[in-house]
Amino acid sequence: MSLLDSIRGLLGGGAAKYGEPIVIVSGLPRSGTSMMMKMLDAAGIPIMTDAVRTADVDNPKGYFEFERVKDLEKDPDRSWVREARGKALKVISWLLKDLPDDNAYRIVFMRRDIDEVLASQNKMLEHRGEDDTTDDAIMAEAYRNHLASVRIMARKKPNWSIVEIRYDEAIRDPAAVARRVNEFLGGRYDVQRMVEAVDEKLYRNRKTA
Amino acid sequence: MFGLGKTQSIKLERDLYDRVKKIADVAGYATAEEFVAHVLEKELIHFEDAKNDDDIRNKLRGLGYIS
Numbered sequence: 400m401s402l403l404d405s406i407r408g409l410l411g412g413g414a415a416k417y418g419e420p421i422v423i424v425s426g427l428p429r430s431g432t433s434m435m436m437k438m439l440d441a442a443g444i445p446i447m448t449d450a451v452r453t454a455d456v457d458n459p460k461g462y463f464e465f466e467r468v469k470d471l472e473k474d475p476d477r478s479w480v481r482e483a484r485g486k487a488l489k490v491i492s493w494l495l496k497d498l499p500d501d502n503a504y505r506i507v508f509m510r511r512d513i514d515e516v517l518a519s520q521n522k523m524l525e526h527r528g529e530d531d532t533t534d535d536a537i538m539a540e541a542y543r544n545h546l547a548s549v550r551i552m553a554r555k556k557p558n559w560s561i562v563e564i565r566y567d568e569a570i571r572d573p574a575a576v577a578r579r580v581n582e583f584l585g586g587r588y589d590v591q592r593m594v595e596a597v598d599e600k601l602y603r604n605r606k607t608a
Numbered sequence: 609m610f611g612l613g614k615t616q617s618i619k620l621e622r623d624l625y626d627r628v629k630k631i632a633d634v635a636g637y638a639t640a641e642e643f644v645a646h647v648l649e650k651e652l653i654h655f656e657d658a659k660n661d662d663d664i665r666n667k668l669r670g671l672g673y674i675s
Contacts, residue, residue, distance in 0.1 A: 428671050429671075452672070469672075469673065469674050469675045472674060472675075491674075493665075493668055493674065520667065524667075524670050527671070527672065529670035531667070533663050533666065533667065538667060541660040541661075544654045544655055545664060548655060
């Protein structure tokens, strides 16, 4: 480490230790993570994606994924995550636990009604030709417990900060949500373009009152 | 549970403790501690249930979100 780095470390604290934060878009699959990635992309935030998974009927505007994320749980080499510093990376909530601790994470966590999430996931499984034998009630309980675990984990991580965004609110009032996300990320981004990236027509599998 | 093991103290906010005490009395628990221990035991089962994890992993794998 150079003298300059040492001085930066003394003066900068966490920033010097962790480098530029990584913006993580997270949540259960089908909770609006791709929509949020599109909003961030539109706002001018660099996106870490390899575009291997392309747009389809379930995500007509694309997935914004990076393939190596899928291996986070199994692959002990997670050093590549550092390449996402200063960028946005989509990491589903299940894999948050596997993020290495040598980065700072600003996590935009998407929340959506669990029944809607499951309805959307089940449709996606059907489109992919996958069998699904687990009862929805069991999955709903498992997801609720998982989300509680994520909250508990978040409290213990000094290098994490989280904002929770409700998917239905993002659809209903995209301007308010865009402002909140922009503020969370430092207030440097184009809120209007974030708003324009929200497509209400893609809110399918909606629970009716 | 039920005082058979060594104990540790956990602090609760006063309001929460009052609610716990009230419900424990109504529900017939001997003490607020016994009620809290019972509720926690039931909840911890969910967090410790490895089958839950397998259900989630299978679902996420089917959806193409984990390898």
